[in-house]
Amino acid sequence: MDEFSFIKSIQPTGYRQSSLIKGINDDAAVFRQTSQDIVTSVDTMVEEVHFSKKTMTPYHVGYRALAANLSDLAAMGSTPAFYLVSLVVPKGWNKEELSELYRGMQELSDKYQMDLIGGDTVSGKELCVSITVFGYVIKRMARYRNSALAGDIVFATGTLGDARAGLECILTGQDEPFLMGRHRMPSPRVHFAEKLTVLERVTLNDVSDGIANESNEIAEASAVDLHLDFEKVPYSPSVATLFPDKYEEWILSGGEDFELLGTVSEKDWSKVQEIAKQTNTVVTPIGVVKESVDQEGRVYMVKNGEKSILNKSGYTHLQEERD
Ligand SMILES: Nc1ncnc2c1ncn2[C@@H]1O[C@H](COP(=O)(O)OP(=O)(O)OP(=O)(O)O)[C@@H](O)[C@H]1O
Numbered sequence: 001m002d003e004f005s006f007i008k009s010i011q012p013t014g015y016r017q018s019s020l021i022k023g024i025n026d027d028a029a030v031f032r033q034t035s036q037d038i039v040t041s042v043d044t045m046v047e048e049v050h051f052s053k054k055t056m057t058p059y060h061v062g063y064r065a066l067a068a069n070l071s072d073l074a075a076m077g078s079t080p081a082f083y084l085v086s087l088v089v090p091k092g093w094n095k096e097e098l099s100e101l102y103r104g105m106q107e108l109s110d111k112y113q114m115d116l117i118g119g120d121t122v123s124g125k126e127l128c129v130s131i132t133v134f135g136y137v138i139k140r141m142a143r144y145r146n147s148a149l150a151g152d153i154v155f156a157t158g159t160l161g162d163a164r165a166g167l168e169c170i171l172t173g174q175d176e177p178f179l180m181g182r183h184r185m186p187s188p189r190v191h192f193a194e195k196l197t198v199l200e201r202v203t204l205n206d207v208s209d210g211i212a213n214e215s216n217e218i219a220e221a222s223a224v225d226l227h228l229d230f231e232k233v234p235y236s237p238s239v240a241t242l243f244p245d246k247y248e249e250w251i252l253s254g255g256e257d258f259e260l261l262g263t264v265s266e267k268d269w270s271k272v273q274e275i276a277k278q279t280n281t282v283v284t285p286i287g288v289v290k291e292s293v294d295q296e297g298r299v300y301m302v303k304n305g306e307k308s309i310l311n312k313s314g315y316t317h318l319q320e321e322r323d
Pocket residue numbers: 042043068072208209
């Protein structure tokens with residue numbers, strides 16, 4: 001297989017998005033949009049950083065790579081439309097493995113009616129999958145991290161810490177299909193976030209690094225303080241049972257759960273609950289937003305009756321170089 005026969009093999013047979021003018025097979029893709037705002041983002045998965053041959057099959061790599069990008073589109077309240085895939089392929093990856101990687105992406109893109117409209121394929125040392133996504137959102141309705149206000153309820157979707165626990169199960173050979181699935185095939189909260197469009201204001205951030213990070217990003221961007229209650233943070237009982245010494249850390253900073261952390265006014269909380277019900281999403285209130293006296297924006301967490309500052313923590317790329 002060479003670069004060009006590979007590209008031919010992954011070319012879609014048809015496109016779904018009516019705004020697409022030119023897809024794969026020219027120097028670039030073209031789509032036209034006049035009535036909505038366009039949301040775009042890119043996230044990358046690298047072998048030995050985000051996955052290894054031991055932790056994921058090629059199918060999982062494709063699925064997880066697109067899921068992480070869809071999670072950012074969800075965190076902006078947008079509807080997914082297009083994606084482009086940039087691949088660095090090491091020697092030793094065969095055609096079947098690459099087509100499995102695309103099957104993983106396709107499973108999710110079919111679910112959300114997305115079109116694959118381009119990419120790039122080069123050879124290199126480690127497998128690296130970089131996906132660029134585009135989504136649409138009603139004009140001026142994109143959901144930012146800077147819109148939290150004092151009095152808001154802080155909420156989280158799903159359960160936190162599952163992906164980190166799932167990774168541990170995979171690495172240590174414990175057969176826990178649910179947790180392993182949460183690591184390999186996370187569920188971006190696209191439908192839930194889209195439906196929140198009916199709300200005047202909601203603050204959203206997706207949980208890629210862990211709520212210790214993401215809550216601080218909301219607090220800083222909005223210049224408010226978030227007061228979280230540790231006892232309310234949702235997690236799967238099996239995580240606590242299997243990893244009694246680790247689960248408290250993992251639910252705050254395990255990362256890779258691709259759930260949503262948000263804030264919304266108290267008056268709209270019942271609507272959020274209703275939308276959660278409609279979209280089969282579990283949503284849990286975990287704290288409140290208060291004014292920040294010095295506008296710095298901090299996160300406080302009450303645990304065992306004691307309140308302390310919750311600092312950013314979790315996985316940070318480039319850490320060694322900085323130390
Ligand atoms: N190399 C880069 N060049 C330009 N902008 C970047 C680069 N890396 C990150 N950014 C920008 O920095 C901001 C934060 O990016 P970050 O990747 O932390 O967000 P995220 O995708 O939500 O988190 P994660 O990568 O953990 O999923 C985004 O606006 C992103 O586009």
